[in-house]
Amino acid sequence: MNHDQLRELLDLDLDLEALAGAPGPGALPAVEPVESLLAPAERARLHEHLAGCADCRQERESLRRVHAQLAATVVPPREGFSGEVMRALVPAPWEARAVAVWRWPFAMLLALGGLAAILLGGAAADLEPRAGSFDAFVALARLLESAALAGAGLLGASWQGLGSGLAQWLAASKTHLAGAGLLLLALNLLFLRLLRPSSRNAEARKSR
Known part of the structure; x- marks a missing residue:
């Protein structure tokens, strides 16, 4: 696996950290275990490469800042919005009445x-x-x-x-x-x- 391929896996590794609730900027709330975006062997190889490559470490920090900015732009829906949407939906003709x-x-x-x-x-x-x-x-x-x-x-x-x-x-x-x-x-x-x-x-x- 060459240097460019390892860089492509870097973004996937950051996504996996966010899903796992890893600490750091842009981290998402912890969720149930999901199917790994990277195989354990690929992730170990990536971390080994990061330990000896300053450019990739710098790129990882840059990607983390991007993740943090994206997470900060998420606007939570206002209270009661889900209920308003559900009440506005027209029931299907075959839907049984309550x-x-x-x-x-x-x-x-x-x-x-x-x-x-x-x-x-x-x-x-x-x-x-x-x-x-x-x-x-x-x-x-x-x-x-x-x-x-x-x-x-x-x-x-x-x-x-x-x-x-x-x-x-x-x-x-x-x-x-x-x-x-x-x-x-x-x-x-x-x-x-x-x-x-x-x-x-x-x-x-x-x-x-």
Whole structure:
């Protein structure tokens, strides 16, 4: 290995010192061991050459000063910069939504399911006033099953009868009417809540 080749290895040796956290100007914080930039035999030969070559030692000091100047020009990012970048990124369409996004819609859906069950139970009770709550749901399920088996005509008639019973139930009390209005309002809020992330992503794309 000639003199010029040893000089080429000098910069690699300084890089290895910086990665190892060696003391001196331009040294980087110590990191986990990395694959050596120089083979042990090459590094030993380089250090042996430096011991007897004043020119190469001078060049090494010059390179160390360059490393120190480069390290001094590194500008650390401001606090919170990484979080700002991550929040500005538009999620991919196939990216699963976080659990927190679905928490409130799921809770609202459960509440709406309970309210709908109460409303349908009241309507079914008006269709069969003497039947209990459980019997009313069973009768309603059988009615829908019979309608599906009988065909589209009977299905339409069954829904018409169910709608008539529901209309009578709503007209019987202002409380029933208020409950139905609350159900419709909650459904609209749930729909808007589910569309909200998509709207935010669309605005982020337009701003770009």
